[in-house]
Amino acid sequence: MTRMSDADLRRYQRRHPHLFPDQPATPPPVAGYLAASQSNGYAKEADFQAAACAQLKARGWRVQEALKGSDSGGTVWYTPGWPDLQMYKPDGQRRMWFVELKQPGKKPTAKQLECHEYLRAAGFLVVVAWHLDAVLEAEATQ
Numbered sequence: 001m002t003r004m005s006d007a008d009l010r011r012y013q014r015r016h017p018h019l020f021p022d023q024p025a026t027p028p029p030v031a032g033y034l035a036a037s038q039s040n041g042y043a044k045e046a047d048f049q050a051a052a053c054a055q056l057k058a059r060g061w062r063v064q065e066a067l068k069g070s071d072s073g074g075t076v077w078y079t080p081g082w083p084d085l086q087m088y089k090p091d092g093q094r095r096m097w098f099v100e101l102k103q104p105g106k107k108p109t110a111k112q113l114e115c116h117e118y119l120r121a122a123g124f125l126v127v128v129a130w131h132l133d134a135v136l137e138a139e140a141t142q
Contacts, residue, residue: 007117034130036105041131045103049084052101052135059139061087081115083126087139095142097125099135 004012013020034040042048053063064086083098098119100108108116108128116126127138 007114007121011114033107034102034104038104040104042103045084045101045106048101048103048132051132052085052099052129055132055136056085056087056139061089061139063087079115081109081111081113083112083116083119087142097138097142098127099138100126100128101135102128102130104130 040048042051049065053065056063066082066084066086083100085099085101086096087099088096098116100112100116102108116128119126125138125142127134129135129138
C-alpha cells in the first residue's frame with residue numbers, strides 16, 4: 001500500500017470534508033494578511049502589480065507576469081493557481097522566485113495555495129504579498 005502525499009491528503013480532505021469532521025473547514029490564516037478595512041495604497045491589484053514590477057525591474061530582475069485574462073473577457077491562465085509574478089536574473093546563478101499579489105481582504109484560493117506548495121516543494125521561494133514592502137523584503141533575500 002502506498003502512502004498518500006501530504007498535498008494529496010489535503011486535496012482529498014477539501015473535496016470530502018464530511019469524512020474529516022475534526023478538521024477546520026477553512027485554511028489557516030496566511031502570514032501578512034491585510035483585512036479588507038486596511039489599505040496597501042493601491043485601488044486595484046493591477047496597480048499593485050505594476051508598482052511591484054517597476055520596483056523589481058529597477059533592481060535588475062526580469063519579471064514575467066501571469067496572464068490576466070483574454071480579450072473576449074474569458075478567464076485565461078497558465079495553470080490554475082499559478083502566481084502573478086515570476087522573477088529571475090540572467091546572472092548565471094539560476095535564481096527564480098514567485099509572488100502572488102493580493103488586495104486587502106482577499107486571500108489565496110485553494111488552487112493557489114496548492115500550486116504554491118508544489119513550487120516550494122521544488123525549492124522555489126513563493127511569497128504572498130498584500131503590500132509592496134513584503135515584495136521588496138523577499139527580493140532582498142534573493
